[in-house]
Amino acid sequence: MTPITPLLQAAQQAAAAVRRLSSDQKTTLLNRLADVLLTATPQILAQNQLDLDAMPDTDPKKDRLRLTEGRVADLADSLRQVAVLPDPSGVVVLEREIEQGLRLKKLAVPLGVVGVIYESRPNVTVDVASLCLRSGNACVLKGGKEADHTNRVLVSLIHQVLGEANVPSAAVTLLPPDRAVVNELLTAVRYVDIIIPRGSESLIQYVRKNSLIPTIETGAGVCHTYVDASADLDKAARIVVNAKVSRPSVCNSLDCVLVDRGVAADLLPRLLPDFKRYNVEVFADETAFGILQAAGYVALQAAQPADFGREFLDYKCAVKVVDGLDEALSHIQAYSSKHSEAIVSTDQARIDRFLSEVDAAAVYVNASTRFTDGGCFGLGAEIGISTQKLHARGPFALEKLVTEKWVVTGDGQVRE
Numbered sequence: 001m002t003p004i005t006p007l008l009q010a011a012q013q014a015a016a017a018v019r020r021l022s023s024d025q026k027t028t029l030l031n032r033l034a035d036v037l038l039t040a041t042p043q044i045l046a047q048n049q050l051d052l053d054a055m056p057d058t059d060p061k062k063d064r065l066r067l068t069e070g071r072v073a074d075l076a077d078s079l080r081q082v083a084v085l086p087d088p089s090g091v092v093v094l095e096r097e098i099e100q101g102l103r104l105k106k107l108a109v110p111l112g113v114v115g116v117i118y119e120s121r122p123n124v125t126v127d128v129a130s131l132c133l134r135s136g137n138a139c140v141l142k143g144g145k146e147a148d149h150t151n152r153v154l155v156s157l158i159h160q161v162l163g164e165a166n167v168p169s170a171a172v173t174l175l176p177p178d179r180a181v182v183n184e185l186l187t188a189v190r191y192v193d194i195i196i197p198r199g200s201e202s203l204i205q206y207v208r209k210n211s212l213i214p215t216i217e218t219g220a221g222v223c224h225t226y227v228d229a230s231a232d233l234d235k236a237a238r239i240v241v242n243a244k245v246s247r248p249s250v251c252n253s254l255d256c257v258l259v260d261r262g263v264a265a266d267l268l269p270r271l272l273p274d275f276k277r278y279n280v281e282v283f284a285d286e287t288a289f290g291i292l293q294a295a296g297y298v299a300l301q302a303a304q305p306a307d308f309g310r311e312f313l314d315y316k317c318a319v320k321v322v323d324g325l326d327e328a329l330s331h332i333q334a335y336s337s338k339h340s341e342a343i344v345s346t347d348q349a350r351i352d353r354f355l356s357e358v359d360a361a362a363v364y365v366n367a368s369t370r371f372t373d374g375g376c377f378g379l380g381a382e383i384g385i386s387t388q389k390l391h392a393r394g395p396f397a398l399e400k401l402v403t404e405k406w407v408v409t410g411d412g413q414v415r416e
Contacts, residue, residue, distance in 0.1 A: 004181050008140060008191035010170035011113050015138035018171050019110055023087040025165065026134050030083035033161045034076040037126070040157055041072045047149040048122065055146055060314040061120040063249040065147055075126045082130045082380035088402045089136040103409040108402040110136035112193035115185055116383060117142040117207060119199035122150035127374075127381040129158050129172045135401035138171045140192060142185060144199075145177035186211040196396070198384040201311065201337075218384025218396055221251030221339035222311050223369045226328040226354070227267055228345035229260040235366065236344040237270040243342070243368040245278045249313050251385060252340050252372040256308060256318040258328045264288065264321045269295045280315045283307040287321040309335035325350050329357055336360060338387045340369040361387055361394040 021029070037044070048067040055062050094106040114137050118124045125141060132139040143151040151174055159169040175181050186195060189212050197207040201220040208215060225243055227236045243254035259267055268291045275282065275297070283303040284292055292300050301307075307318045308331070322328045332341055342364035343354040351365050362372045362385075372395065374382025379397035386392045392400040 004175055004184050007173050008188050011138045011140050011173045012191045014168040014170040015112050017167050018138055019136045027083045029165050030079045030130055034079040036157050036161055037076045041069055044072055044153055047153040050149040051147050060249050064120045078381045079130050082134050085380050085398055088399045100413045102413055105407040107405045109405045111401055111403055113138045115140045115192040115195045117197045119144040120146055122147045125151050125154045128383050131381055131398050135398055137401055140173045142175045148177045189213055196383055216386055217388050218386050220337050222255050222309055222337040223340045224256045224258055224332050225254055225342040226258040228350055229262040230347040231344040233267050239344055239368050241274040243370055244317050246370055248315050252369050254317055255312050258320050258322050261321050261323055265291055268292055272297055278315050282319055284319045288319040332358055340372040342369050
């Protein structure tokens, strides 16, 4: 395999050219890319179909891989949204005079070269490129082989637009899909400033253990919805169903329903018409199993310990009946990936306690966890959902792709 070091060196050099772009130039570039994507939609879908044809229909990642005319249009819309967001680089965070008349500024500046490792999702290619370019960064993309045809056509279109703007194509560098390049990327401390893994828990853990470059974790989501005894059960059923079936292959989809024992017999049968329609397989604890079995639900399994804390990414979920808020909070603390957690309740004291005690990037009251998304949060796009606490948490988007630089201006001062 050819070493990727020359590609990384070129990306580092291209980062300087991106930093020199004005905010207006970056806006023009992203709007132009949106136009190009729409024009090239048939070409994009043809390449995407090659990737889809190679993936079994039973693979839950297939929905994440699939592009449609609507999804390409959404990518173009996202580009336009990012284009008009405030440029986070160059912002003066602090300004003052210190001793001896020295003038001090703290500026927000681009990170430099952002490396992203991801699986199955060709939309990430466009999202990352747009966010990095808007914030003045270059990016190095390591997509999965399952999306290689799609990623290559998308990057070729990005390179076309970069060329029109006289920006080196290496500003958005797509690495070979081979897994063998990952270790070289993770140790390229001279050329890459940050690594962001987006994908399965195994990918994230591998990057954490092997990267010599600072890492921000995104992707893995084990999301719970707790239905309190005071909940409006019709509302609760709509929330649970939406969180599970609207797009089960994404990280903000529901994995486990926690139901207060006092309302379990009433709530769980309300889920079944929609669960049957989507053939949702339920992994239920003993009490929930009895309720669902008595209601005639067929796609039912007795939950095993490993089914709690499991990210299904499919039409599957766990159900557990709990004795009140204390048990629900204990379960979430034990099994949450600290992504998105929800409570459905009308009791304000319990809601307040849930919001205070649940440790997650996003916490919901009477709403679906499916809203945890950069676009939904008004951020234009995201690189991923950060589940850690340093630098960025929640949707990792434009405003987090900068660091700080201190600028000190004097007139001959020296320190005694």
